[in-house]
Amino acid sequence: MIYLDNAATSYPKPPQVIEAVVRCLSEQGANPGRGAYPMALAASRVIFEAREAIAELIGASDAADVVFTLNATDGLNLALKGLLSPGDHAIASAVEHNAVLRPLSALAGRGVAVETARCAHDGTIDLDHLEALIRPNTRLIVTLHASNVLGTLLPAAEIAALAKRHGVLYVLDAAQTAGSISLDVGELGADVVVFSGHKGMLGPMGTGAAWISPRVEVRELRQGGTGGESERTEQPSTRPDRYESGTLNTPGIAGLGAAARFILEQGVAAISEREATLAQRLLAGLVSVPGVTVYGPPPGSPRVPVISINVAGMDAHELAFLLDKEHGIAARSGLHCAPSAHAVAGTLETGALRFGVGFFNTEDEIDCALSAVAAIAEDAGRRIG
Numbered sequence: 001m002i003y004l005d006n007a008a009t010s011y012p013k014p015p016q017v018i019e020a021v022v023r024c025l026s027e028q029g030a031n032p033g034r035g036a037y038p039m040a041l042a043a044s045r046v047i048f049e050a051r052e053a054i055a056e057l058i059g060a061s062d063a064a065d066v067v068f069t070l071n072a073t074d075g076l077n078l079a080l081k082g083l084l085s086p087g088d089h090a091i092a093s094a095v096e097h098n099a100v101l102r103p104l105s106a107l108a109g110r111g112v113a114v115e116t117a118r119c120a121h122d123g124t125i126d127l128d129h130l131e132a133l134i135r136p137n138t139r140l141i142v143t144l145h146a147s148n149v150l151g152t153l154l155p156a157a158e159i160a161a162l163a164k165r166h167g168v169l170y171v172l173d174a175a176q177t178a179g180s181i182s183l184d185v186g187e188l189g190a191d192v193v194v195f196s197g198h199k200g201m202l203g204p205m206g207t208g209a210a211w212i213s214p215r216v217e218v219r220e221l222r223q224g225g226t227g228g229e230s231e232r233t234e235q236p237s238t239r240p241d242r243y244e245s246g247t248l249n250t251p252g253i254a255g256l257g258a259a260a261r262f263i264l265e266q267g268v269a270a271i272s273e274r275e276a277t278l279a280q281r282l283l284a285g286l287v288s289v290p291g292v293t294v295y296g297p298p299p300g301s302p303r304v305p306v307i308s309i310n311v312a313g314m315d316a317h318e319l320a321f322l323l324d325k326e327h328g329i330a331a332r333s334g335l336h337c338a339p340s341a342h343a344v345a346g347t348l349e350t351g352a353l354r355f356g357v358g359f360f361n362t363e364d365e366i367d368c369a370l371s372a373v374a375a376i377a378e379d380a381g382r383r384i385g
């Protein structure tokens with residue numbers, strides 16, 4: 001199998017990640033933060049070290065501001081529901097994932113007004129429109145850092161500066177960029193940065209994290225045991241305990257910590273460059289295949305390694321089926337949980353086939369994918385005459 005679905009979740013994981021999960025389950029299997037005997041302390045250390053590694057990776061000066069979540073969706077629910085109240089106004093971009101759209105839709109049913117900033121066909125955001133939407137009761141702007149359909153990078157630092165000028169908070173969904181694109185939360189100026197642990201971060205599924213600026217007060221969504229201040233019935237206000245009630249996914253976090261250390265060793269810049277080289281090779285090949293439509297920024301423009309296409313005369317699901325059955329290539333068809341991004345690209349009715357290139361893909365695999373698409377497109381072309 002050639003795995004080109006890394007935008008959904010990355011595969012394979014670095015061996016260090018697998019080893020850390022196994023070591024945690026076999027040697028560090030007590031409840032972290034809940035005991036003073038050696039194995040409980042070892043489990044607490046796993047969590048501590050993972051938090052420190054992530055803080056280092058994203059430039060957080062205090063690791064206590066890094067909160068473990070189940071995935072990016074969980075972190076976005078925390079940020080949006082923990083910051084927005086009835087009467088508030090929120091602005092999202094036109095290319096958001098359902099991880100943002102659905103919590104906002106639920107909040108709209110509870111008195112939060114939501115508006116959308118326009119994006120061009122290739123996913124580029126219209127910053128003038130975004131700014132024009134700001135009202136006196138605008139509480140926050142939320143955008144993704146990179147589109148999981150189009151690969152387009154949104155100018156997060158510019159949006160953060162714009163938000164700050166207007167006294168508005170900025171929540172950044174870095175699901176498609178964390179681990180792949182250099183992120184420094186100190187420099188960026190966003191108020192909450194949320195990401196998955198299992199995509200470009202190369203950690204296990206069921207992991208994610210949110211960095212919450214120390215300047216910002218986010219209400220916790222869950223209350224419960226944290227292993228500390230147990231005599232009080234009120235939720236502790238200290239970070240990260242406030243946001244981490246109940247037993248954590250220690251094996252997953254062990255893997256995520258190992259993944260963050262792997263990325264630190266490789267260097268995000270080297271990972272970015274490698275992924276960009278592979279993605280540009282795929283993109284350059286795809287745009288020259290007759291009958292193939294490629295969405296998102298043109299070859300040569302900065303992007304994340306996510307490339308969506310359609311083949312003339314063929315349904316996107318059929319394309320995914322043929323890639324899998326005839327060529328052993330795993331890629332994802334449909335709407336990718338991002339109907340608005342497809343609406344922007346003009347593919348809401350048809351969906352598209354998405355290639356998600358990852359750090360462990362090779363040039364040979366990219367070339368195989370190109371030959372496969374060319375062969376399928378040629379057949380489809382013959383079929384439609």
Ligand SMILES: Cc1ncc(COP(=O)(O)O)c(C=O)c1O
Pocket residue numbers: 007008070071072073074097099144146147148173175176195196197208337
């Ligand atoms: C831009 C974006 N945001 C959020 C998510 C949700 O991530 P998770 O599955 O970790 O909740 C995804 C996953 O595809 C995504 O691409």
